[in-house]
Amino acid sequence: MQCSKCGNPKVIYKREQSGQILCKDCFIESIEKKAIRTIKKEKLLDKGDKVLVALSGGKDSVTTLEILDSFRQRNIIDICAVTVDEGIANYRQDGVDIAIRHAERLGIEHRVVSLKEEYGITLDEIMQRENHKGSCTYCGVFRRTIINKAAREMKATKIATGHNLDDEVQGIMMNYLEGNTDNLTKLGPKSESKAEEFTTKIKPLREIPEREIGLYVVAKELEVHFDSCPYAMQSFRGEVSEAINQLAEKHPTIKYSTLRGYDKIKNILKNELKKDYSHGRCRRCGEPASNELCKACSFLEELGL
């Protein structure tokens, strides 16, 4: 067996969807090229951008940082990073430490923001409460709020997240299956919000399968936090993911075709289902909100904080 590109007999990956067999160097190059192609095709970066990377220390965010750094080295963009510490014992600290080391290695501006400092409560403490809404509900909303705020404070022009092909396809299928057309229109490579307080979010890895990102960080010997959150459990997303992976065994191109199909109808969906979001403000924190309180503040009030 030898590399389909260079003939090197030391191969590390067989790409099911194309039949390609790759050596380490050609594999690494293929991932970086793929992300750069997405960035160019979807016009994710503009010269002079200051991109805030949402850096958890996991494989997806570290890969996002690594790929965007090649643009920084060529003086096309500037990069900064934010890490959210949700306060999850025996889990989060390792990721935070890894994020700090990557930021130091690259010499970029980096902030670690904890739920405790920001809201006076950790996710672990929320989970001690009775009648909580489930860890991931709070985690997602608080994380998003903290990242949006950090982007404004650090004067970032874009926020880059590590969403990969699997995440994106799960999102498409989940929202479709749930009939959640509102959220369905919000997916895609670049989210632009009407409210100017919300910084544009970009997903440079959305065409790369999760497995290939895992192999990429191991091949490049990038330090990442491989672990599962103690709160991760059977969720609808997990069930959808399992079903898609099962289909992908016999139909290796199915994730790509789902993404392509969505990309073709996305603009039609957006135009047809466009809603006039009221440009209200949260009465508690002043963040943009469609109701009297933003999501984060309505959770805080429920928690009596």
Next chain:
Amino acid sequence: MKFTLKYKQINEEREIPDENYSIKDLLDDLELSAQTIVSKQNGELVIEDTVIEDGDEIQLVQIIYGG
């Protein structure tokens, strides 16, 4: 005919049960999905079709976690 398996806390010697015993066969025996694991043979990344040789050190790294 033996090899060393390293996976998470596991670090043990195992018998090679038959000729042409591949990493894929090992993953099946351990009931691990090839989709969530990458494998190294003597420190170098390899594909799952790789046949395990006498004295090999096989390291498995889980790259995908649920949740």
